[in-house]
Amino acid sequence: MVQQYQSPVRVYKHPFEMVMAAYEKRFPTCEMIPVFVGCDILSDVESEDKATHVVERRCKLNVDAPRLLKRMVGFDYIYFVQKNALNRKERSLKISAHNESFSSRVLVNETCQYTVHPDNPNWTCFEQTASMEIKSFFGFESTVEKIAMKQYTANIKKGKEIIEYYLNELQTNGVKYIPTWAEENPHLVASQSSSNSTVSTASNTLMEDLTETSATDKLEEDYIEHILGVLQPIEESKLIQLRKWLADTHNGKIPRDDHILRFLRSRDFHFEKAKEFLCQSLSWRKQHQVDRILSNWKAPETLEKYYIGGWHHYGTDHRPIYVLRLGQMDTKGLLKSVGEEQILRHVIYIMEQGLQKCRESSVLRNKPMSSWTCLLDLEGLNMRHLWRPGVQALLRIIEVIEANYPETMARLLIVRSPRVFPVLWTLISPFIDEKTSSKFMMYTGTDYLECGGLVDYIPTEFIPDFLGGVSKCDIPEGGPVPKSLYKTEWEKGDGVALWEDTIYKSANVLKGAPHEVLVEVPERDCVITWDFDSVKGDVTFTLFHSTHPLGKSTLSTHNAYCHVINNAGCIEEDTHMTLGKDYTIMEAGIVCREGESVQGSHIARKPGSYVLQWKYHGGQPQSSTVQDVLYQVTHNPKSKVIYYHELLPSENFRGSMTSLESCQSAFSALSHVTTSS
Template identity: 55%
Template sequence: ASHGTVHPDNEDWTCFEQSASLDIKSFFGFESTVEKIAMKQYTSNIKKGKEIIEYYLKQLEEEGITFVPRWTPPVACKSESSTSHTRRPVSPAINIPDSATKEGLNNKEILNTSSSPSEPTAGTPDDKLDADYIKRYLGDLTPMQESCLIRLRQWLQETHKGKIPKDEHILRFLRARDFNIDKAREILCQSLTWRKQHQVDYILDTWNPPQVLQDYYAGGWHHHDKDGRPLYVLRLGQMDTKGLVRALGEEALLRYVLSINEEGLRRCEENTKVFGRPISSWTCLVDLEGLNMRHLWRPGVKALLRIIEVVEANYPETLGRLLILRAPRVFPVLWTLVSPFIDDNTRKKFLIYAGNDYQGPGGLLDYIDKEIIPDFLGGECMCEVPEGGLVPKSLYRTAEELENEDIKLWTETIYQSASVFKGAPHEVLIQIVDASSVITWDFDVCKGDIVFNIFHSKRAPQPPKKDSLGAHSITSPGGNNVQLIDKVWQLGRDYSMVESPLICKEGESVQGSHVTRWPGFYILQWKFHSMPACATTNLPRVDDVLASLQVSSHKCKVMYYTEVIGSEDFRGSMTSLESSHSGFSQLSAATTSSSQSHSSSMISR
């Protein structure tokens, strides 16, 4: 079906619209393919329709007809919408006065500009003025895409009360759903509601980031890439993500990331004017030099996943390219955790470089001019991005302050609590079927000093007996204490140590990983750390009550989380990325097949 209507903002223009409906029944699983073929056919039909209209306009011009009086229906009708005309009919697109294009007005101003009959419109035929605007501000669009943009914007103007986004941003939502107008409308409406609820439109003018963010968040804007896209630099490896979450909570971090995205939209608009071509996305350069297991602190990763989810939902198609530089060995573990939350289209824009690969062919110089490569990457341009560093513990918020925050909920749901006593360590059993799996751990020493060990055994430990806890069950009603290693087992014969013992002081947080060499049973052990000289050995015998009190004075508390990542996930974590230089599939294979196990442990003090 096709029809012409008077343009809502200018009576002297006609909009020609064409629509078609397609109902595909079961087609042996090829419904999506049939739909794509139909869309292709429909697009070519629209193009043909546009050519026919342009042909007749040219014919009129050749005959010297530059003005056709408005058609009047035989029966007089007062309604303005029931009249139409044939002066300057155009294809389905957004029309703007020539002067507005030259002045670079934003789209809302353009659409609200209507020229009165007394004003001169244009001295030359400008049937393609709308196409010039689209090419200049939005990019090359097919007639079908133009039509989708018109219809979605018109629907928003009719139904949405409040601030309507500019055409560039509406287009991002259409692109994110492959121009399926119903799906794009759904996610756009959700986003507009979200923006209103959180007052996102005013975030740049009304919200001042806390000082700790300004000092320790190692990210900032830095010139632009070779395509004119604004460039954002993030030194993630130098950033204390755990410290920032503990000092600020998740909400302030999320708000800061939103302000960065809003600033990105503003910079895209500016660069569109500066470079004279549409720039709708930005480039992000992430330097991972310094990344280690400290960055895998679970609440920090949870905060990161929520931020990714919010950004994906409300700023689709805004990331033009993501350059990940100096990715260390621990990166595949982080990628395994984060990648399922990233949209497939976004993932295709990732380029990952291990070590100094970024300096070679296909590296950074392909995307960024030599003059602006930051000094910390070997360039000559001073980069004003903060260097990050550890957030002082004095800035951490207390448990009471975080009582109603998500962090406390994560601690309760993700972490398990364990009590460790002198002579009664806490042990966790992990059964490994595939060699080369990765065991990861993350724990906080809440009270006392402990020694952390990881052991391997071919034999399955016996399940703990209920009476083995003895008096300890009385002194630790809220804590869990399990012993798995049999008293008769001998180290070196029945089980072996696969990592060096790690002494952890009260208040420390430890994250680490171990690439397993053999299948079998692995035991993580938290053991009471005895002082070299212990005065308790000289104490006389006391009754049971005093003994239990004595034991409780040697009680330590640990909050821990552990996870096993399969060898396939670990090795193949890079394969889904379209990367010109990524040595991770080889690197991970080398790591897991080497004769010596590799681990990475980090204490965040």
């Protein structure tokens, strides 16, 4: 395996000649580099006009390695060969180094160069590249690699400190300025004779081996620190490598540096993983024209009015804050009125706004800012929000955000989570990256207003009023989405609201012939959930529990534990079963009017057979004319429902069973208002 390192451009705000004088003080030994024991000069060639000077040294290093490892491989010191090619006329120093010890097992190559800053002749730039390949090392390859990288990064950090130290020492000793070669040799400046301008063959070879790159393609160390934040040397190297690869493969068109850095961080600075991850996202952005969304897209009026979220001031760390009141949002109504694609696009729009606000905050505060805080209020969250298409849409949104906006959320502050939250978390947590989920902070009750709560991240004057603060939050009030805004795309065939890949089933409920679904519960504390709409007529929903096994001969398999009972086999009309003895009503009949929706759940305290029943609910005829009687004789009254149900294993909810009690078989406040609209 080959390890690569590429440094950013380090800038010394001193002339090249002063930096060279400081650099020479490192030899033959340097107290500030304890691993550098000493060096021997192998060759020293200087041109007659002193314009070029090439020195080759054999350096002795005392590597900080375990004593046992040193004894096993039989070494105390490591030897490197270093060649310095100084060109005073062009004001540049090019350095190459390679290991002499264990060169058949480990290959280390390093190149460095000091040059004049392209924009300021009184400043000096330093760059460094290195590679290390471990072929074999007595079975200690991994250990040697870790030791080498640790030693190397430590020396990188020390390098700048040492040069700065000797620069200060020179100035303290009265050396403020050193003339350039051109100033010392004005009579030779105009002459371009080969004898006075040619470096030795060895020097030429070295310089040809060093690839020159455009200054505009390079990142300066100060830029990284002030614009992107403090990075470790290896992290800086990965950023520069990925940036260069993108420039080479994308015709010079590369994303912002902070964007590249987010993808590297999300993959722990693993170059190949980050490269693949970023390229997929760049293709996605191009395909969906995401870079133009802030200027070219406007949210539908329904989203602007009923999507209860918005930006709200800045946190204590000056990060933008986004407030989302998911518990109060009519997610089902939004999906039916604008569709999943528009909601997803709206979320992408919000994410792009967040990136823009981070950049604005960085400029305003003169501090790197690449992520924001999200305040999530879950008050009002109920089984209605667990409507399967809604959960599927949420999972898709999470998938898109995870794939294209990594490391954009500094923290997620969750407040007022209701008792149904464990169900939702069980459904979505497998799709959330572990690093992302570690940023979730949940507050129960009202402790979020105390020390250690929201005040740690949000200034007291900016805590929203609906959470007990004093700041008015400028976000939509929301509410139930009127059914008049629902799109007709949801209707298929005879008006049953289904998706192409729907998990919902439809059933006709005839008068006198209820539709029933059998759910076999294998153990106590499983959770039965249901979600249904009455798309035609009115129905009454009831949940039964039978102490006796129901006849499997009349059932058609639905899944491992769920079966559909033949409509002719109504549990209430079975002459062999008695209410209160053979079966009991677990959830009293709920009347669902045409066009209404019902979501609910029940904790099965006993194993056995549970029956979900939908019964036709019809009132008395308004008149008894001959025509009405004839119609009733020739037309069998019926209703139609679409439904989905699920049995959730108890192991997913052990320890939180009582938290689900509030969800049992009733209209939530939001669903009740919605169905009445």
